[in-house]
Amino acid sequence: MTANRLTRRAVLSAGAAAALATIGAPVILHAQTATLKITTWGGKWGDIMKAELLPAFEKEFKCTVSADQAFPFVPKLQASPKSNPVYDVLHTNSNEQWSSLDLGLVEARLDHKKIPNLADVYPYAISDKIVGVSIFTSAIGLGYRTDKGLKKPTSWKDFADPALAGMRGGYIIPVNSLGQCHLMMLGKIYGKGFTDLDAAYKALEALKPIKLVDFTGQMEKMLLAGEVNMGVIHDSGVLRYEGQNQPIDFAIPSEGVMALEQVLNVTPGSKVKELAYAYIDYMLRPDVQKKLAETVWYSPSNKKVKLAPKYDARLFNTEAKVAQLIQPDWKWYNARKDEIDTRVTRLLKG
Amino acid sequence: MASLADALPATRLTPRPRRPAVSPIAWLVGPALLLFVIFFVLPFAVMAVLSLLSGNPAQNPNVYLTSRHYVRFAGDDLYWDALWSTLRIGIVTTLASLLVGYPLAHWMARMKSRLGHALLLMAVIAPMLTGIVVRTFAWMTILQDKGVINTTLIGLGLIEKPLPLMYNEFGTVVALVHIYVPFMVLTLTGVIGRIDERLEQAARNLGASRLRAFAEVTLPLSLPGIFAGSLLVFALSISAYVTPFLMGGTNVLTLPMLIYQQVSSSFNLGFAGALGVILLAVSLLVVIAYNHVLARFSGPEGLT
């Protein structure tokens, strides 16, 4: 009897313990490995992130990283509750960070003490034109075919050459920040400055007929296929074909190039802020920066990065070269976006 | 269509009046209703509410009621033009799909050989499986200035400058028809296949030409399929945005394109929601009117 009861009690308590352990295990597991929710690009960038950089981060910081590559990021963040955001770190281009700030989706200012590597970045990466920190930039200039007897463009005005009618490529301005940059540049070249919209509209109209695309990958394809002979594009989109015997090249107009920044920022409602900051710091490490820069031809914002010669020759990685980058005033632009979108759509239609 | 479905056999074949009592079969609507109410009406209601608010309450508690998104739509003829383009492209695409789809559906329905039928089925279904974006890129390759058609025609010396096949409404409609014609074909095939071929044969035996036998027997009997297929294609083409976006260039602007812009780059869910409500309301009106006309048209006299 006694033995029997003991046994039963033993079995019961063992069972209870087992049950508790089963229920508790995920909690304990959860406590041990926090999850950092981030957004990141696809393509070669995504490949190297998923294959090397994120696993290394997970190992070092004993966490799991959930990296969303499916656009559009900001609407998803917008649709999730502020107290429980769908991302901890938002990676977008600079213009979207400004919109996110307006919507209260990202921090207005990063805590610099938590990102030691910020000490080594070029000033543009944390300038007042940036919300968050720019970890890389590429340069928006002109891509052109080298086999069509075209002179290498030296000015943004070369894009208006009548010989390029119907063979020049731009972007659908409402949805693409390169198109928006180009519009501001037109104001600068043909008018009183980046904010001279009237001059910009007039200059844009003069560029008709022009083929418009919605993302840079498509512009690359149009250049490669000869559907356009010259197009507005960022250096990365042309340089990544280096060594593949493609008759295309990238030109830096004398008036300067616009910066297309890769910006990271933390969401205010993030429950793993320390980890979020650690991730941003990690992305600024020289070895991480070098790896990504040499994969996708983005210019690293950490001054200490030493690139291999062929990248060093073309990317913006010295004080002198960085000085050529013009940072758009996205706060100004976004405030007028609706008006500009309507105007530009009307202007280009028909 | 429902009215057609239940009115037709009842009135055409049995002259007694419709019984008003709801049949137990009606309960079968339950699962669909449940699915739609929870996962469509509810989320869409959230959208519709957002379209009347000044901001997103999930992010910002200080929002107030406003009609400004609707006022914005009403006050700019660009948006009215977009609505009209959307409907026009929808109607043209539907008619073209019917013209392209009917002969194929007829052939498929009358195909006796099992292998022939399987091959045809594959040819019809394959375009649907290409993937919307890849398929649109393929059309771009065919229609663009340096595309297959223009390169060939220029190579043959038939034209000097590329024909404007793309970056306009024409290119948009061609690509849309290609995408949606399979829906038309498969819907029609099901209906044509059920029409007794002997009816047509009988008409011909009575001296009708093949065309007349078709026009007076097969065509009227396939009307339910025509209506069902047209409605599908219309609904699909007014909500398409990838294709007009890539094929239309700067010359085409539809409501779905505007919605896409508002969601993905202006982050204005309120205005996107308002555009969605307007598009859905207009198209539901079109569909209900269409069903209404249809019910009359296919009454006792309509089909016999």
Add this chain to the structure above:
Amino acid sequence: MSARSVDAGRLAYYALNGAIIAFLLAPIAIVAVFALNPTPYISFPPVGVTGRWFVKFFATDDFMVALWLSLRVAVVVLLLSMLIGGACALALARGRLPGARFLTAFFMSPLMLPAILTGLALFQVFQLAELDRPVWGLIVGHTLVAVPYVLRTTLAVLANFDTRVEEAAASLGASPMRVFVEVTLPLIRPGVIAGGIFAFIVSFDQFPISLFLVPPKGETLPVVLFNYMKFDLDGAIAAASMVSILLALSVVLLLERVIGLKAYVKL
């Protein structure tokens, strides 16, 4: 048909159908060329033949995982929407429901709303319910846009359907259940199956709704391909497209062998 001599009308009929088939298949031919062409962009005329894009497609884990997920989701959506849509069509056509006409239009509405809004709206509701992005949510989203197809195709078949057959069976003493299983079901089957094929394809190719409803590492093939394409617009996309065509076609042909698509022609 075969015994008769080929006349001008018949010739025109086949010529017309041939042209239509050419129209349907031309873009696929282009995709095939793109998949085999070594240049990293779509170009015409092609410059050579390579298998490297297919190798790249099959060697990329992301593509394989996504392909498998897409197939499984599409099969579940196929079954669910056949059940829900078929039942709904019967109810609307036979239930003598008040407002059936309005309901029919209502059930079409997910097709008329740009799917990006439907996806975003569903995502928002899931987020508010703190559900994040479960795979059943994705299936629900796909089913929502798949049911209207089954509904339409089944209603179309029901419209030509003579109720007297059922009445005859009932008057011969068959129970309502037996009438349903032995008369009604076989009669609506072609419509339900045609709709099921649509459902499978619509789910397998669904992009805007999935865009919002897939979690990281749980992306369907169209989403993975779209993300890939934003950065690398190379032949791997075309190879993926060709593989999808072959795979989905085999599923459809399998369906035909198992349930007999020919049924709706032969009925």
